[in-house]
Amino acid sequence: xxxxxGGKVIVGLAIFIFLATLPFFYNIGNANKAPDPKVDPATVxxxxxxxxxxxxxxxxxxxxxxxxxxxxxxxxxxxWRDSLVRDGNAKYVSNLSGRHFQMSLxxxxxxxxxxxxxxxxxxxxxxxxxxxxxxxxxxxKEDRS
Numbered sequence: 001x002x003x004x005x006g007g008k009v010i011v012g013l014a015i016f017i018f019l020a021t022l023p024f025f026y027n028i029g030n031a032n033k034a035p036d037p038k039v040d041p042a043t044v045x046x047x048x049x050x051x052x053x054x055x056x057x058x059x060x061x062x063x064x065x066x067x068x069x070x071x072x073x074x075x076x077x078x079x080w081r082d083s084l085v086r087d088g089n090a091k092y093v094s095n096l097s098g099r100h101f102q103m104s105l106x107x108x109x110x111x112x113x114x115x116x117x118x119x120x121x122x123x124x125x126x127x128x129x130x131x132x133x134x135x136x137x138x139x140x141k142e143d144r145s
Contacts, residue, residue: 035122037113063094063101063108074131077105105137116140 003009062069064076080103083089092101102108113119116139124131 032126035126037119037122061097062112063092063099064096068096077109077133080105105133106140110140114140 064072069076080092083092084103090103092103093099094101116134120131120133
């Protein structure tokens, strides 16, 4: 069986494949760097002064380990919401230290992680997720400094 204009078809397919794969070859080695959010001690001190209480950061530890929080923080927050709203339980006992924490996004978590833009949004944008926390909670005001 003979291909009509076979040379032109093969050249056309080669050009198409080249153009279709060009963005992949162009971006090889240019992956976005994974975010590494940090807790800012100055914002922790501001939070403590504003709320007149010691933040969890004053203890230099989160409610759970860093690895757990990176993988499971949304599930933890969902469990907190269910426990607080449905059962009226407002205390969380850490598996890491046995300490008690108030189940509160704004009063516990935001004490250390006060910059939504630098802490929350950086990771959520990198992972391409849109959490619904701020549908109910008031988003913290960012400093314009």
